[in-house]
Amino acid sequence: MLSINNLSKSFGDFSVLENINLEFKNGIYALLAPNGAGKTTLIKMLTTLIFPSKGEILYNGTNIISLDEEYRDILGYLPQNFGYYKNYSPKRFLLYLAALKGIEEKKAKERVIEVLNLVSLEDVVNKKMKKFSGGMLQRVGIAQALLNDPKILILDEPTAGLDPKERVRFRNILSELGRDRIVIISTHIVNDIEFIANEVIMIKDKKILYKDAVETICNTLKRKVYETEIAFNEANEFRKNHIALSEKQENGKMKIRFIEEKNKEDEWILVSPNIEDVFLYEYNDGI
DSSP: OEEEEEEEEEETTEEEEEEEEEEEOSEEEEEEOOTTSSHHHHHHHHTTSSOOSEEEEEETTEEHHHHTHHHHTTEEEEOSSOOOOTTSOHHHHHHHHHHHTTOOHHHHHHHHHHHHHHTTOGGGTTSOGGGOOHHHHHHHHHHHHTTTOOSEEEEESTTTTOOHHHHHHHHHHHHHHTTSSEEEEEESOGGGTTTTOSEEEEEETTEEEEEEOHHHHHGGGTTTEEEEEEOGGGHHHHHHHSEEEEEEEETTEEEEEEEOSSOOOTTOEEOOOOHHHHHHHHTGGGO
């Protein structure tokens, strides 16, 4: 188990995170918040790239700083922008990284083929990566994070810049990986995690706002989310009186999804809230 106890992080007088307490067991956890909310800072502490100002992070009861290399041996990490050699093939690149990780040569050769098959790159193992799409490069990134068969896999904004098809493929890979390890995904793209995360963690005002199943978090807006159609010239006035979650043109009118906590009009249709509704509602001040 990975545990975060009373963790805070400041840079000089600027506080980023305060009194964070979390526990992780095998499964997929989505760290969901707008850019600048502290997601990457937390990720960097989980990967020992930076250290807490207060508190501790424990793996099976031992501080990860004390574990040092023992902890890194069971850790896989995909940063938001991972470096690679564009003239290398995936196979050559991963063998190079395996050597840096201290993986024995024979085992490394077998493992490289395994992880490239896992991320569906078996047909391009010897092609230079300078010709790869963004989605293919991200799959190479996942493969390098899996080289040591980690017990903890941490991915920072893994789907940024990917097209919809690649994002679906990415989610399918993560669903498989989350069965027997801790997978922590830092993201602000809500749709990427809604159907695969065992729990969603939301950070607001430097603290944990939610850590729960998607359904439970969505229920915080139960009977508060509506849809209605209005004329285009009424949209500005409507936004002044309600929290608009999404808008689209339909049948010559504006269809608006919004929050209403007190009153209800007959033409409003009550709808089931989703995690994106909660995200937009909770971070409304920053949108």
